[in-house]
Amino acid sequence: MKKVSESEPEKARYFNAVENTRADIIQMTQRMSDQLPKDALAIFDVYQQLLDAASLGNEVVDKINQGWCAVSALKIVVEKYIAEFEKMDDPYIRERAVDVKDLSRRLLEHLTAKANRALAIPTSAIIIAEEVTASMLAEIPREQITGIVSFKGAENSHAAIMARALGIPAVIGVRDVPILQLDDVDIIVDGYSGKVFICPNEAILDEYRKLESEDKAFADLLKQEADEYAQTACGRRISMYINSGMGFEGDIAEQQHIEGIGLYRTEYLFMMRQRFPSEQEQQAFYQEVLGDFDGKPVIMRTLDVGGDKQLPYFPIIEENPFLGWRGIRLTLDHSEIFLVQIRAMIKANILTNNLHIMLPMVSDIGEIEEASRLIKQAHREVEKEMFDADNAARVPMPKIGVMIEVPSMIFQLDKLKGKIDFCSIGTNDLTQYLLAVDRNNDKVSGLYDAYHPTVLTAIKMIADETKKIGIPCSVCGELAGDPGGAMLLTGMGFDQLSMNTQNVLRVKWVLKKADHLVLQKLVEDVLDCTRPDQVKFRVNRTILNIGAAGILRAGN
Template identity: 35%
Template sequence: AIKRLQAYEKTADRAEAAAPGRGRARLNGLPAAPGFGRGQAHLLQPPVSFELVEETRAVHAEEEKRRLKRALKESVVELADLKERLSTRLPEFDGGIIDAHRLMLEDPGFARKLEAAIHDGLSAEAALKCVVEEYVEQFVRMSDGYLRDRAVDVKDVGLRILRNLLGVAEPERPLAKDSVLVADELTLSDLALIEHEHLCGIVLATGGVTSHASILAKSFEIPTVVGCEHLIETVQEGDDLIVDGNSGVVYVNPPVDVAREYERLERDYSAFNQKLETLKQLPAETSDGRRLSLYANIGLIADLLLAHRHGAQGVGLYRTEFPFLTYREFPDEEEQYDLYARVVRGMEGKPVTIRTLDVGADKYPAYMQVPREDNPYLGWRSIRISLEMPEFFKVQLRAILRAAALGRVRIMFPMISSVEEIRRAKDLLEEAKEELASEGREHDPGVQVGMMVEVPSAVALANQLIREVDFFSIGTNDLIQYLLAVDRSNRKVAPLYEPLHPAVLSAVHEVVQAAKGAGKWVGMCGEMASHTLCTLVLLGFGLDDLSMGPFFIPVIKRIIRSVSYAAARNIARDVLEMATVKEVKGYLFDGMKSLGIIELMEMYH
């Protein structure tokens, strides 16, 4: 399919013309949520814009101040409604985010700056533009990606005030069926007003993995592409769009051949997904009886629905960062316990592996004052933060231990790089157990403890580290970056990020062997676990479980059920002898062809 699409693109100038006035284009972005979607472009236009606000002078300063105060009050009322809508749609979206918007509206310093600008002769609108742009610029200059994304929130507050100043009502956002939402960016307000049921795709010019839009799109399984180059100047209202959330490509008014190929892909994709549904109650078992557990990676309570829908046998990675990143301040023990308890109960007795806080690098909570680091991926992050803030860390450990009394819970520590770190983390866990016991609070003192293997030093120390824990989980996202010295978010070097690099395969094999040698179980929770071309190798290495985005569980199960464990072991043995990525991929392509499952590649990656 990929070769056919490339051939059509090369001959596009000989194909039929697009509709009059409709340009044709192929746009590149970043895949944010998988799947294919086709529909009519709906351009999300803000009802007001600071670009249209001119530097007008105030005729009566006091009247301008009164208008501003009235707009601020109206905005506070609207935020109360927004908070209610968002809490219904996404429980983890702590109301504290909206409270932070409200606090900005009620902040005396913000009000003083606005009034000072009016006092200097500006109209209320011009003063608002001046102050909001100053605030936004402060966020945009921040090195941390998560905080840069919060500039959108500041702009959202400013536009809300501006709209009320101008007397423009908050717009409804009705969408026709099969719409593709096209926007420069999405704000919290937009997300609360959009009927996601009518969306068959989302395309954004900006945004990243920490953007609110990406998080929601994954939860609702809407094919999404973000960071799409030349989007706004290319796409018009009503354009025919194909959104390929697997590869990060968007076709604008595609030629018939391209559209036909995607129609075929979508039909095959839907038919195959329906066929995979028949596997839901069957185990991930090879033809000669080797079983793997297939777990879901989740970060939101909304993900539980997807985990059940796609037949997850449990949660192999519950990312706890989201509440920490969205709350105004460090969540207390009860707030954390309530969230963890909902996940444990929601999995109805299936195992849940809760990873402790893994912030830093590209994500810090706004309430943490962190100095700029030249290389945050090698800086103060993850378990390093937790161990330097033991009182906060123990709050989380206590909440997890209490939730563990409700079901099968495992605790997992991220980014362990030394024996000293895992021992210190375990010491704090023991302290938390002792505190709960002395208080007479119900908890599970026998909870299993594991660690992520995601830095090269942990691979080198695997034989020593496995003695300290009950299990390993290989976090390939960071491990590959560190092993290959590749920042996959850097487009210049992203192609070098390669899960099937011989060094990566050797490292994974080494970790599995260390765990097996100690009689412990070992899994994988990085994106490599969901990569269809990697499945045969990981199966052959002897991993006990694979944890992935719920969407990929059925197809990985299908591959496992299509092969014998003996054959997979032979494949794994052979690739370990290969010296290049090209050799490995060619060999695996041939292997999947011989098994009759090569079509999974084009549909899922």
């Protein structure tokens, strides 16, 4: 860490590094444009966004003005953001720490004149690194990459998303791999089983060559049916929505079989700022998303931070953040934050009228009533501000819903009629709270399992009760994007599932193989189980019986 007496030269160094990094990203985008779909290519738009003054830039400049050199200022700011991201519960947002690390590495290379180092890549390479990033993949020609092994990371990382889009097998989160001993060594990467074979014998090589050929044929089959709507073998239609939060979904919106956004995480906009975004900034951001999905529903979750998901400019220190001041609890206590966000959403929705507002972490009816009152207040304010009395009808009132993720709501479902228009189950937090397990705690994370019979019983109760009272209910947690989980949810009666984009084709394909009566019988069977492994055995057996083994492993 180093301080300097003159800040202007350091700011000039930083701005020059930013421009050079922007040029790098533009080159990556151009290089990958004919290999990636637009939704995957938009990863590099996120990198450009991170370089904006409103994201990292202003804070780095502030540190330079305080006397730090450009390198030290960058280090201070980046480490703060990484620490904030890494302790967050939402895996989608937590993985953005990798993006910040990757971008800061590039900035540092330009600040220290170490950029553009040539890499000697063999013609058939497996990338092995402590943490593979999206820019690493963009720097190496696709035809030279045959696999990826990363010690750190998750399926939500941008490297994992790019690997799937490029059709590259990847094993992420491996341990005890002798990385320094693997140069010029034969390796097999099995992305299905999560196994890495070092120096495989000829029999294993022959088997995997056969599986590779079959797997390519299966991937081609999925792509052939990409434009079809999801339905079961007996013709029951299942609506497929996507989970998002970046604001770069235009290309996805054009795909007819994607019927909307089932969960739009608005907190990302708040987290990459050094202050709360203004109403105008929020309106512009939301308007782009709603415009992309014009004619399709977009369910925007109100600001879901607090406790484990802190904003860098609004820190909260609690002994038990998972049971603390988060989600709707925080925004109702700070109604000025809530009102600004709702006003921005309502204004953004005027031209498209496809906005649905969803409230997170609701635990009792009183929170819904207070949030609804504030939403109506914001609507009246926008009407008065933007139009005279004769044109007030031009401001549509969005539908209001809740996320069911706190167990107490299961026992209040009968009181929801007339108070909300829809609901959606967040299986991640619901599982965590039902099982009293912090899934980010290595000591107990093995107990976290959405296939636990208790969790499935609770979800079935929600499905039955919401159907009884006539409130549409969907599922937007990770269970919906798991093919086996989607089978169970469909068997329970859900007809709207929302998931990460990369899971859509696999879920559609397995549902197409399954008759609804078979899925209903599967649900009956698993609800009699007592352990998650018993449930998974029955689910996998059904997958094999309906001829969908390609979902479970490579090959036919």
